[in-house]
Amino acid sequence: MRLAKLVSLLIIIGCAVSTAHAAYIESVEEITSGNVFGVGARQMAMGGAGMMSIDGAALYYNPANLARIPRIEFMVGLSNQKYKDNSSLRPLRKMIDANQIIPDDNIYSGRFAGYKSLPSGIEDNRSNTRLNSAIITVPYPTYRGSLVIGFGVARTADFDRVFSFSHRDTSLDLGAPGDIVAAGSEFQSGGLYQWSFGVGMDLSPRLSFGGSISLYTGKHEYDFDYDLDSLNIFAYHSEQYIEDSYLGYGAKVGLAMQVNRYFGFGLTLQSPVFFSVDEDVYDYYSYTETAYFEEDEDAYAVEYDVKHPFVISAGMQVSRIGNATFVLDFDYTDWSQLSYGDNVAMEAENNNIKDYYRDVLRYRAGMEYIIPAWGMSLRGGLFNDPLPIVEQFKNDNRNGYTLGIGVLIDQVVTIDIAYVHGAYGRNSDFFYGMDDLAGTDHYLVIDEDITYDRIFLTSAYRF
Amino acid sequence: MRTILKILLPLGILCIMTAGCYTVIMHPVSEENYTQHDYQQDCLSCHPDYHEYPYGYFYGDYPDYWWDTPRWGRYYAYPWWWDNYWYNGNYVDNGTINDDSPRSDEALKASRRDVLRPPYSSGMPTTIGRDGTSPTSPTRMSGSSGGTSSGSSDSNSSSKTESKTKDNKDKKKKASRRDGRRK
Numbered sequence: 001m002r003l004a005k006l007v008s009l010l011i012i013i014g015c016a017v018s019t020a021h022a023a024y025i026e027s028v029e030e031i032t033s034g035n036v037f038g039v040g041a042r043q044m045a046m047g048g049a050g051m052m053s054i055d056g057a058a059l060y061y062n063p064a065n066l067a068r069i070p071r072i073e074f075m076v077g078l079s080n081q082k083y084k085d086n087s088s089l090r091p092l093r094k095m096i097d098a099n100q101i102i103p104d105d106n107i108y109s110g111r112f113a114g115y116k117s118l119p120s121g122i123e124d125n126r127s128n129t130r131l132n133s134a135i136i137t138v139p140y141p142t143y144r145g146s147l148v149i150g151f152g153v154a155r156t157a158d159f160d161r162v163f164s165f166s167h168r169d170t171s172l173d174l175g176a177p178g179d180i181v182a183a184g185s186e187f188q189s190g191g192l193y194q195w196s197f198g199v200g201m202d203l204s205p206r207l208s209f210g211g212s213i214s215l216y217t218g219k220h221e222y223d224f225d226y227d228l229d230s231l232n233i234f235a236y237h238s239e240q241y242i243e244d245s246y247l248g249y250g251a252k253v254g255l256a257m258q259v260n261r262y263f264g265f266g267l268t269l270q271s272p273v274f275f276s277v278d279e280d281v282y283d284y285y286s287y288t289e290t291a292y293f294e295e296d297e298d299a300y301a302v303e304y305d306v307k308h309p310f311v312i313s314a315g316m317q318v319s320r321i322g323n324a325t326f327v328l329d330f331d332y333t334d335w336s337q338l339s340y341g342d343n344v345a346m347e348a349e350n351n352n353i354k355d356y357y358r359d360v361l362r363y364r365a366g367m368e369y370i371i372p373a374w375g376m377s378l379r380g381g382l383f384n385d386p387l388p389i390v391e392q393f394k395n396d397n398r399n400g401y402t403l404g405i406g407v408l409i410d411q412v413v414t415i416d417i418a419y420v421h422g423a424y425g426r427n428s429d430f431f432y433g434m435d436d437l438a439g440t441d442h443y444l445v446i447d448e449d450i451t452y453d454r455i456f457l458t459s460a461y462r463f
Numbered sequence: 464m465r466t467i468l469k470i471l472l473p474l475g476i477l478c479i480m481t482a483g484c485y486t487v488i489m490h491p492v493s494e495e496n497y498t499q500h501d502y503q504q505d506c507l508s509c510h511p512d513y514h515e516y517p518y519g520y521f522y523g524d525y526p527d528y529w530w531d532t533p534r535w536g537r538y539y540a541y542p543w544w545w546d547n548y549w550y551n552g553n554y555v556d557n558g559t560i561n562d563d564s565p566r567s568d569e570a571l572k573a574s575r576r577d578v579l580r581p582p583y584s585s586g587m588p589t590t591i592g593r594d595g596t597s598p599t600s601p602t603r604m605s606g607s608s609g610g611t612s613s614g615s616s617d618s619n620s621s622s623k624t625e626s627k628t629k630d631n632k633d634k635k636k637k638a639s640r641r642d643g644r645r646k
Contacts, residue, residue, distance in 0.1 A: 408535065
């Protein structure tokens with residue numbers, strides 16, 4: 001009996017090794033999708049609403065509002081993020097058939113019907129401080145209207161993440177210490193830097209128009225270690241290191257209108273952003289039994305293109321309510337239109353995109369209260385930034401609150417600080433093995449409760 | 464690359480088409496020997512209603528504290544090219560008025576907390592020193608820049624401008640406090 005169980009176990013592990021690169025639905029997950037880190041402490045303190053803001057960050061939110069900047073400005077900002085991931089492993093297994101389709105969320109394979117696992121959870125966190133933005137805006141002297149040029153770089157997407165999980169599989173009834181104990185840790189870092197050049201100009205006393213072009217550069221480093229041990233029987237270890245280099249470009253056009261002294265609104269259209277991704281992969285595994293050892297490593301490179309869809313944004317501002325200003329921004333993106341190109345294998349994955357991505361409507365709302373005599377601004381806001389993935393992989397939407405304060409020193413310098421707290425929950429499939437040689441894979445479901453705390457510090461000098 | 468050109472081409476055409484429709488970056492040449500800088504410094508010579516339409520301001524919300532408090536008004540609304548810098552050749556320090564300076568018991572006192580008033584929108588207009596020579600008759604400016612621009616090297620131009628100055632002085636309304644915004 002014990003021998004039969006061991007044979008089953010070896011099938012699991014052996015197939016795990018042989019199908020380590022098997023494609024499944026989350027192979028289409030792109031870390032750049034729906035990944036908006038935020039630019040400018042003033043905007044981030046107001047929930048991330050910046051469509052009607054009149055500082056250098058307008059280059060990224062709505063270039064039409066560059067036209068509202070009357071002085072030469074240099075803005076620089078830093079950001080700090082503390083990222084915390086609390087994972088738990090549901091003692092469930094999903095069946096994914098040979099066509100990589102999940103038949104039903106509640107269907108589990110018969111082979112693992114008797115699967116038992118001890119509940120487990122693990123928390124991991126990391127902290128990073130990065131350059132957030134450096135933007136210079138130069139208004140050209142005008143006799144009427146406005147013409148302002150902006151150039152800058154901002155870290156608009158963040159890849160700094162951490163994740164760990166562990167579980168003990170008791171379904172083979174081997175008894176401790178023979179139970180299967182597995183633990184994995186994932187470490188990611190990097191981000192996208194968006195280099196932008198933009199122009200804002202007045203089309204009428206109330207209406208401004210602006211446009212910007214952007215070049216995206218960045219790197220994503222991914223490191224995953226996984227150990228699966230059954231004490232006294234075998235040990236399996238795998239490592240994966242992936243480095244993605246991004247190069248992309250896109251453009252944005254916007255309008256801003258001040259309807260009256262109380263109300264203004266803005267509209268922007270972000271073009272599809274085209275990324276060229278250059279990926280280097282290194283894989284390693286080892287399998288050890290009492291009298292047997294096997295190891296292998298592989299290194300290869302992949303190139304592919306990925307195209308982000310249009311982003312349509314609208315924002316409004318109500319001001320002069322006492323010394324208070326209220327802002328509200330919306331973004332609409334249909335992430336199911338994300339697509340791959342320039343790589344046959346990845347283009348084949350385009351069929352799976354609609355099964356994983358959906359369209360989302362983000363909103364950010366905030367307010368600012370000015371204390372003129374002190375040169376001080378108090379800010380707060382809320383945001384709802386839905387994950388671009390379908391409900392099946394989403395546990396809790398991404399949302400949070402923001403707080404901030406700003407000071408204006410001696411007519412020329414602003415210092416703004418923002419605190420952003422956000423949280424969301426998601427789940428992902430983790431390949432665990434297959435029950436037979438027919439090709440039916442089995443996945444564990446890992447739930448992640450993620451919280452992040454970000455601090456933005458921005459200072460601007462107006463000459 | 465073709466895609467980005469598809470986006471940029473209409474954008475560029477739109478910018479070219481719209482430039483000059485409202486936003487004006489070059490003053491039409493109306494005075495011989497006037498540079499663009501001269502036009503910036505001598506608005507009232509030809510535009511006596513300049514204070515009603517202070518180009519450089521944008522339409523919209525100008526909260527009261529922008530007008531009342533220098534740090535807000537200057538930071539958010541005062542174009543940098545309105546500043547009268549010491550190195551532009553026309554700057555005269557107002558702080559040199561001595562006890563012998565003539566006093567008036569009829570003029571209004573100087574504006575306070577009037578940080579957003581455009582230059583040359585009230586009071587006496589400036590005379591322009593086109594070659595940057597010393598001023599012949601310094602005139603005091605109101606406005607936050609606090610500078611005085613004066614001087615002339617051309618006698619015809621000087622007399623012409625002085626005449627305009629006198630005319631405008633007679634015709635202009637008194638300076639209003641905390642004004643300059645468009646009603």
